[in-house]
Structure formats: structure tokens, C-alpha cells
Amino acid sequence: MGILEVKGVGKRFGGLQALGDVNLSVQENTVHAIIGPNGAGKSTLLNCLVGKLIPDTGSVMFDGQSVLGRKPHEINQMGISRVFQTPEIFGDLTVLENVMIPCFARRDGAFRLHAIGSVKSEKGIMEMAETMLADVNMLEKRNMHAASLSRGDKRRLEMAMCLVQEPRLLLLDEPTAGMARADTNNTIDLLKEINEKRNITMAIIEHDMHVVFSLAERITVLAQGTPLVEDTPENIKGHPKVREAYLGEAH
Amino acid sequence: MLGLNKKDSTLLLIVAVLALLAPFILNPFPEGSSLAQFNAGYPDLMQRFVIFGIFAIGFNILFGLTGYLSFGHAAFLGVGSYAAIWMMKLLTLNVIPAIVMSIIVAGLFALVVGFVSLRRSGIYFSILTLAFAQMSYALAYSVLTPITGGETGLQLKATDRPLLSNLAEGEIGRASLFGVDMRTSFELAVGDWLWTFNMGYYIAAVVMLIAFYVSMRIFRSPFGMMLRAVKSNQQRMNYTGLNSKPYTLAAFVISGMYAGLAGGLMVAMDTQVGPERMFWTASGEVVLMTILGGAGTLIGPVLGAGLIKYMENIISKINSGILHEWFAFLPDGLEDALVFMVYPFIGKGWHLTLGIVFMLVVIFLPGGLVEGGQRIARLFRKKKADTPSDKDPEHHPKPTPHVAE
Ligand SMILES: Nc1ncnc2c1ncn2[C@@H]1O[C@H](COP(=O)(O)OP(=O)(O)OP(=O)(O)O)[C@@H](O)[C@H]1O
Ligand SMILES: [Mg+2]
Numbered sequence: 071m072g073i074l075e076v077k078g079v080g081k082r083f084g085g086l087q088a089l090g091d092v093n094l095s096v097q098e099n100t101v102h103a104i105i106g107p108n109g110a111g112k113s114t115l116l117n118c119l120v121g122k123l124i125p126d127t128g129s130v131m132f133d134g135q136s137v138l139g140r141k142p143h144e145i146n147q148m149g150i151s152r153v154f155q156t157p158e159i160f161g162d163l164t165v166l167e168n169v170m171i172p173c174f175a176r177r178d179g180a181f182r183l184h185a186i187g188s189v190k191s192e193k194g195i196m197e198m199a200e201t202m203l204a205d206v207n208m209l210e211k212r213n214m215h216a217a218s219l220s221r222g223d224k225r226r227l228e229m230a231m232c233l234v235q236e237p238r239l240l241l242l243d244e245p246t247a248g249m250a251r252a253d254t255n256n257t258i259d260l261l262k263e264i265n266e267k268r269n270i271t272m273a274i275i276e277h278d279m280h281v282v283f284s285l286a287e288r289i290t291v292l293a294q295g296t297p298l299v300e301d302t303p304e305n306i307k308g309h310p311k312v313r314e315a316y317l318g319e320a321h
Numbered sequence: 322m323l324g325l326n327k328k329d330s331t332l333l334l335i336v337a338v339l340a341l342l343a344p345f346i347l348n349p350f351p352e353g354s355s356l357a358q359f360n361a362g363y364p365d366l367m368q369r370f371v372i373f374g375i376f377a378i379g380f381n382i383l384f385g386l387t388g389y390l391s392f393g394h395a396a397f398l399g400v401g402s403y404a405a406i407w408m409m410k411l412l413t414l415n416v417i418p419a420i421v422m423s424i425i426v427a428g429l430f431a432l433v434v435g436f437v438s439l440r441r442s443g444i445y446f447s448i449l450t451l452a453f454a455q456m457s458y459a460l461a462y463s464v465l466t467p468i469t470g471g472e473t474g475l476q477l478k479a480t481d482r483p484l485l486s487n488l489a490e491g492e493i494g495r496a497s498l499f500g501v502d503m504r505t506s507f508e509l510a511v512g513d514w515l516w517t518f519n520m521g522y523y524i525a526a527v528v529m530l531i532a533f534y535v536s537m538r539i540f541r542s543p544f545g546m547m548l549r550a551v552k553s554n555q556q557r558m559n560y561t562g563l564n565s566k567p568y569t570l571a572a573f574v575i576s577g578m579y580a581g582l583a584g585g586l587m588v589a590m591d592t593q594v595g596p597e598r599m600f601w602t603a604s605g606e607v608v609l610m611t612i613l614g615g616a617g618t619l620i621g622p623v624l625g626a627g628l629i630k631y632m633e634n635i636i637s638k639i640n641s642g643i644l645h646e647w648f649a650f651l652p653d654g655l656e657d658a659l660v661f662m663v664y665p666f667i668g669k670g671w672h673l674t675l676g677i678v679f680m681l682v683v684i685f686l687p688g689g690l691v692e693g694g695q696r697i698a699r700l701f702r703k704k705k706a707d708t709p710s711d712k713d714p715e716h717h718p719k720p721t722p723h724v725a726e
Contacts (some may be wrong), residue, residue: 181563182544185544188542189545192543235355276458
């Protein structure tokens with residue numbers, strides 16, 4: 071049994087069957103990549119996992135519990151964090167505050183009327199956030215306005231925000247899309263380090279095969295809303311069906 | 322001090338000193354001089370400064386922090402006023418139970434209105450709050466006349482016999498604090514100057530300072546940070562495991578309670594209330610105050626409230642006779658021309674002046690009066706031109722401009 075078990079998930083938008091009959095099992099402490107051509111339904115699948123969309127059919131179990139019908143904040147509190155395709159951060163807040171907020175969410179739950187103490191006196195939370203920022207090499211930017219960061223830094227910040235919560239499952243939607251090669255390599259290193267040091271299970275959607283083959287232990291290929299194959303990177307590389315459906319088109 | 326950092330303590334102290342000395346500061350001109358009409362140091366107006374200051378401070382907790390723009394906050398002020406006057410009619414003439422009641426009733430009403438309105442955001446939220454406020458106004462004006470006194474409103478009457486009072490037969494009750502009449506004033510005359518120290522004003526000022534202090538604590542608290550997160554990116558907030566709904570609702574209720582407090586204080590000062598207090602223009606006014614002063618800043622709303630109330634009461638009193646007096650030193654033709662040009666902006670035309678000031682501020686100082694103050698302060702600091710690091714902005718990450726002073 072994997073930590074994430076997706077069974078028979080289908081999702082239809084009007085006349086379009088975005089997801090057919092998706093089965094997916096992500097094992098604990100692995101990096102699992104989901105690849106497939108544009109419009110294959112990868113983002114839709116992710117949306118079904120975090121409560122953004124509710125699938126028409128099937129079940130999604132996380133650690134033995136169903137996530138279907140739960141609100142996004144409830145699913146996060148179960149231990150699933152998500153990095154978005156375009157960085158979603160708190161632009162008006164400082165970098166440090168951006169990382170403190172998830173710390174509060176982890177400690178105090180989804181809501182706490184904590185209006186008397188001052189943020190400055192929350193030494194434990196502050197330290198936790200600063201340590202995380204040091205880990206992603208952003209400590210010296212902690213007082214910067216998050217909106218003024220470069221795109222690469224925004225993505226690093228968003229990852230830091232997800233990681234500081236120590237999620238059990240981290241979902242990444244095209245984390246290197248539109249990045250320069252150097253930034254992409256940095257991100258690969260960061261994710262590798264995270265997976266090894268912190269033992270965080272990851273499901274990653276990616277178009278860049280270099281990223282996929284550097285990180286993934288298992289790969290699922292999705293095409294037109296249905297999984298074609300699921301296998302190790304070595305076997306996927308040589309798989310004729312995959313070449314036909316995906317790789318041939320990408321290269 | 323009091324759990325505030327040094328900068329905030331200083332600000333609180335400055336506000337406290339200004340409030341304490343307001344009767345002097347607002348009356349800088351001797352009685353009978355031609356400038357005496359710019360004096361704002363009379364009790365009625367000073368009370369309005371601080372009461373509307375409280376209203377705006379509370380509104381800013383919702384609008385400034387979460388970005389949710391309510392167009393119906395006057396409803397909470399009105400409800401607070403009605404609650405307070407009923408306490409004084411039925412229970413006691415002491416203002417404290419009346420004010421406490423106005424906060425509670427306004428808070429409960431805000432809970433209901435907020436619960437419904439916060440199902441939507443943006444313009445739909447604003448329209449829902451506006452609809453609620455206009456319904457409240459209509460109810461107070463007609464349907465609920467037995468409770469609200471309809472068009473004429475409610476005031477203390479000779480027939481009111483509050484339980485805990487010993488009024489003589491036919492005596493009309495007066496608002497008091499443990500027996501001290503709110504209208505008690507002490508006048509100090511030095512030369513041509515006249516200063517009035519009024520009981521009601523000082524009570525309202527103390528309440529305003531407490532309200533200001535509480536809002537400072539909220540701004541600096543983890544709760545305040547969550548409210549800024551709501552404004553910045555609600556989607557990220559939800560996917561970070563935080564339920565943004567109760568945070569926004571709490572902010573809505575707190576700001577409703579502030580409005581109720583302001584409404585209760587109004588009744589404590591003049592022991593009367595009418596439905597026009599809930600009219601949509603009153604809701605719009607607090608929006609103007611907050612934006613004019615600087616939404617999301619601590620002191621901005623108070624400054625905005627002060628400026629608008631000053632213009633409403635002082636500029637509206639200037640008439641063409643006064644203008645002719647001012648420009649009398651000019652040749653006749655020029656004098657008439659100038660008076661002709663300035664006339665639309667004074668007296669009843671004060672709204673025109675307000676509109677122009679508002680437009681200028683929004684266009685040139687989007688951060689409101691507070692931003693203006695900061696720019697001036699920066700100019701002075703530049704003139705001093707001390708440390709080299711100041712001249713090297715490249716190596717200084719841009720600090721976030723949120724909740725500044
Ligand atoms: N909210 C929606 N409403 C209608 N159609 C949608 C919606 N979201 C996605 N779709 C459609 O569903 C299909 C799958 O989209 P999805 O975003 O999951 O693809 P993807 O695999 O992430 O593609 P890409 O690699 O381009 O990001 C597409 O045809 C898309 O147009
Ligand atoms: Mg996608």
C-alpha cells in the first residue's frame with residue numbers, strides 16, 4: 071500500500087473527459103514523476119488530490135484516509151503540501167513572514183484567534199522559519215518583500231513554505247517550467263537534498279526529461295487522461311509505447 | 322511598554338499627548354480674531370474627532386488588513402447607538418453599561434451580516450454589506466418604529482425612568498459617568514484665548530486610546546499577520562492549511578464591534594440617535610477616512626477621520642462675507658473675482674473641496690496622509706545625509722512597506 075492511492079479517478083469537463091480511469095500508487099519516501107503530453111490531465115489529477123477539484127468517479131486515499139470532499143486546508147493539515155505551476159506566495163509580506171505562516175499553520179491548526187501576543191515574541195516559530203530559509207540559501211533576503219523576488223527565488227520560497235511544514239507528501243507542478251538551465255539544476259539539487267535529508271515523499275509533474283530522469287524513482291506516463299505505463303526510469307526510456315505517445319513528440 | 326516595541330510605544334505616547342492637549346492644539350487662535358473660525362477646539366467637534374477616529378480604526382482592521390471593503394459599516398454604528406440609548410432609557414444613565422451593550426449588540430449583528438456577506442468576495446461582498454446596511458436603515462426608518470423611533474429617532478425624555486436612577490419627577494436624564502455629567506466643562510481663559518476641557522471629550526479620548534492600543538496589538542499579532550495573508554493570497558493560505566473564512570469573519574466582527582463602540586459613544590455624548598446614522602453615505606464616509614489617512618497603516622484612519630470632520634465643520638462654516646473680509650486688501654475687481662472663484666469650495670461646497678483633496682491624495686499619495694508624512698520625513702533625513710549606507714539602496718533589500726506607522 072502506498073501512502074497515496076488513487077483508484078479509478080475520472081473527471082469530465084463538459085464534453086471533455088480530462089481524466090479517464092486513473093490508478094496511481096505513490097510509495098512512501100520515493101520521488102514519483104507524472105509525465106505526459108500537454109492536456110494529458112496531469113494538473114487536473116493534482117487538483118483532485120488537493121481539494122481544488124472533486125473527481126466524478128473513483129477514490130483518493132492518503133495514508134488510509136479519503137481526501138475526497140475535504141477542503142484544501144483540511145487536506146493540507148493531513149500532510150499534503152503543494153507547489154504550484156506559477157509560484158503562489160504572499161507577495162505583500164516579507165520573505166520571513168511567508169515562511170512563518172506555514173509554521174503557524176502547522177502548530178496552531180487551521181484557525182486560532184491569536185491576537186494578543188506579538189509575532190516578534192514567537193521565537194520558536196521565527197527560528198524554525200530562519201533555519202528553513204538558510205537551508206534554501208535565502209536567509210539574507212528574509213526582510214525583502216516577497217513580490218520583489220526573482221522568479222527562481224519565488225519558487226525557492228514557495229518550496230521552503232511547503233517544506234517547513236514537513237509534509238508527508240509534497241506535490242510539485244512543473245517546478246522548473248520557464249526556468250533557465252542553471253536555475254533548473256539548482257532546483258534538482260534542492261529537491262534531491264530534500265528527499266534524502268528529510269525523507270519527504272514527492273509527486274512531481276514535469277515536462278523536462280532531464281529533471282525527471284535525475285530525480286524520479288518511479289514514473290507514470292499519462293496520455294489523454296489515462297495512465298499508459300508505470301515503471302522505473304530505465305524501463306520508461308526504452309518503452310516503445312511511451313516513445314510513441316510522448317518522448318517522440320517532446321524531442 | 323505594554324507589549325509594544327519602541328516605535329509603536331512612541332507612536333501611542335504621541336497620540337496620547339496630542340489627545341490630552343487637543344483643547345489647546347485645536348484652539349490656536351484667540352477668540353474674536355479673524356482666524357478664530359479655524360479653531361476646532363470646541364467639545365462637540367473634538368468628540369466627533371475621536372469617535373470617528375475609533376470608527377475608522379475598526380474599519381481599518383477589516384479593510385486595511387484583509388482587503389475586504391465593507392460598504393455597510395454604518396449599520397453597526399447605528400445598531401450600537403440604538404442599543405446604548407435603550408440601556409440609558411431602561412437601565413441606567415451611566416454610560417459604561419450603555420457602551421458595553423452597544424459593543425455586544427453590534428458584534429452579534431456583525432457576526433450575522435459577516436457570515437452571510439463573506440460567502441462572496443470583491444465587489445459582491447461590498448454590495449452584500451451595502452444591501453444589509455440599507456435594509457437596516459429602512460427597517461429603522463419605518464418598520465421597526467416602536468424600537469427605533471422611526472424618522473425622528475430616539476432621545477432621552479422626561480418619561481424615561483431608568484431602573485438604577487433617582488430622577489426627580491419630570492426631570493430629563495443626562496448621560497453620566499458615575500454621577501459626573503458628560504457635559505461638564507471647564508473653561509480656561511488666558512488673555513484672548515479660551516480653552517474648553519470637556520468631560521465627554523476626555524472620556525471618548527481615553528476610549529479612543531484604548532481602541533488604538535488594541536488595534537496596534539492586533540496588527541502586530543500572529544492574527545494580524547494572517548489577516549494580511551488573506552489580503553495577499555487567499556488561495557495560498559488555504560493550501561497552507563489555514564482556513565481563511567474564520568479569520569476574515571473574526572476581523573469583520575471585531576471591526577463591527579469598533580463601529581458599535583463608536584455608536585455607543587455618540588449616544589453617551591448627545592443622548593440621541595436617528596436612522597440617518599445608518600445611511601449609506603455614512604458607510605461611505607468611513608471608507609473615505611480610511612483611504613485618505615492611509616489604509617493598512619496604524620494612525621492613518623485617525624488622521625483621515627480628523628481631516629474629514631475638520632473640513633465638514635470648519636470649511637462649511639466659511640461664507641462669502643468672510644471671503645470678502647480675507648481678500649479685502651486686494652483691488653475691488655480682483656477681490657470679487659477671487660471670491661467668485663473660491664466660493665464654490667466653501668460653505669455647502671465643502672464636499673467639492675473634500676472630493677478634490679481625496680482625488681489628489683489617491684492619485685499622488687496612494688498610501689494616504691501617512692505616506693505624505695513619510696515622504697516629508699525622508700526628505701529631512703536625506704538633507705542630514707549621514708551614513709553612506711543610506712545612499713546605497715542597491716545593497717539594501719527593499720523592505721516591505723506594509724503596516725508602517
Ligand atoms: N477547469 C477546467 N475547465 C474545463 N476544462 C479544463 C479545466 N481544467 C483543465 N481542463 C482541460 O482538461 C484537459 C487537461 O488539462 P490539464 O491542465 O490537466 O493538462 P496538463 O496535463 O496539466 O497539461 P499541461 O502539460 O499543458 O499543463 C485540457 O484539455 C484542459 O483544457
Ligand atoms: Mg498542467
